[in-house]
Amino acid sequence: MRCYWDEEDTWFYFEVDAEGWVIRQVELQGPELTPIAAASLAEWQEARDAGRLDEYDSKFGITAELPVSEWEGHDPEQLTSEEFEEIWGPARQQMASRPS
Template identity: 50%
Template sequence: MGQDEPVTRWFRSYWDEEDTWFYFEVSDDGWVNRQVELEGPALRPIVAASTEDDDARCGFTAEAPVTDWEGHVEEPLTLQNFEEIWAEARRHLTAPEA
């Protein structure tokens, strides 16, 4: 990989105060490109946001780079892990209401 190629990483982090799993795709500058939030024991999707997308039904990405965050534990994910969670959350959030 060349020096100029961006490095993307994927991880998840749990916030027990809200019983929410956060899944992130983060660029090499620390900014979140895509973000998924799964809430409660049923892991209900509440956010599946992208910086490239303005679909308000899917929520919004973090407003600060991960390098500014404190107190979170990163559990690494593969691209495939993230893509599976992303696809399911997007389907749930963009499905027509019955």
């Protein structure tokens, strides 16, 4: 799904599991749609367990911490898996290529 937050001029793209937890998240900001986050919950958990959480957060960001069923004030637009992947791939590549 995707949502737009006009206060920050940011598009949020989410891949969620069956229980509504965000498992991957992309944030694109401004008119250029600059990636500011492309985070994976599984990778975040691995980084936490390995003691590299700060490094992961600074490079890729984090995913939402509540399941979507608990969100207030959002009107998500449903996306297909393919549509999410079209956003995830380029955003992730751009985030990964940034200097640490």
